[in-house]
Amino acid sequence: MQKRTKISIKPRYVFVVMIIVCAALLIVSFKVNSSSGPVTQAVSDIITPMQSGLDKLGGFFTDKLKYFRTIESLTAENEELKEKLASIKEDNKTLLQSRYELNDLKKLYDLDENYADFPKVAARVIYKNSTNWYNSFVIDKGSDDGIKTGMNVIAGNGLVGIVTRTGHNNSTVRSIIDDSSNVSGMLLNTSDTCMVKGDLKTMDKGYISVTDIKKDAEIKDGYEVVTSYISTKYHPGILIGYIKDITVDSSNMTESAKLTPAVDFSKLDMVLIITKEKEKLY
Secondary structure (H helix, E strand, O other): OOOOOOOOOOHHHHHHHHHHHHHHHHHHHHHOOOOOHHHHHHHHHHHHHHHHHHHHHHHHHHHHHHHHHHHHHHHHHHHHHHHHHHHHHHHHHHHHHHHHHHHHHHHHHHHHHHOOOOOEEEEEEEEEOOOOOOOEEEEOOOHHHOOOOOOEEEEOOEEEEEEEEEOOOOEEEEEOOOOOOEEEEEEOOOOOEEEEEOOHHHHOOOOEEEEEEEOOOOOOOOOEEEEOOOOOOOOOOOEEEEEEEEEEOOOOOEEEEEEEEOOOOOOOOEEEEEOOOOOOOO
């Protein structure tokens, strides 16, 4: 018994044939006059359901087109809003930066008033070493601006350090917290002299060292330490910091203490350089 061969017709071909038939029927419906009632009715019976289906299909595609246009419009609006938000963030960042700069300038102005007897030049910090602290850094003023080595540098509430090198348009500053720094100090309340020594290790705990305080000095925690009159490098009376945790040395002749610096050495943006050099005592 022979097997029947199955005939497979692709749907797209059927669709094309249906379109051709519909087109033909439409032409016939226009050509046939009103007297051809049965033919017209037959054509109408075939075309009407197809027309209804085409209307629904057209409505479906119209709705989809509107949907995609809406999506496209919303996407464009979203991109525009993103651009506006980025612009607002940038403006806000600029305003915050301006506010910080104004605060820094106000602090410098107040500091300038506190040390009005000294001529000063403002400078911005442009580079620091890789440590957590500003123990050595570079400022944007140099020999062309009248800066010389040995000039004192102040910021915040007091002493920062001293200029150790100058270029034409920049200078290097070593701060009082650096391991190589030694500042001759004085207890403001008692006029007792001492030595303030930089120490980056203890600075991680928030303090540096004060040594060589005479044993019978009447001092207390919180007393201010300023630069002394006998210092060969620093002008007298500049606030260095505040002492705490006073202890008697093993020699039983002197005392030592911890000193909390008056300046925040974790962040320095602008400083003042005292352009008057310390007069040599000898």
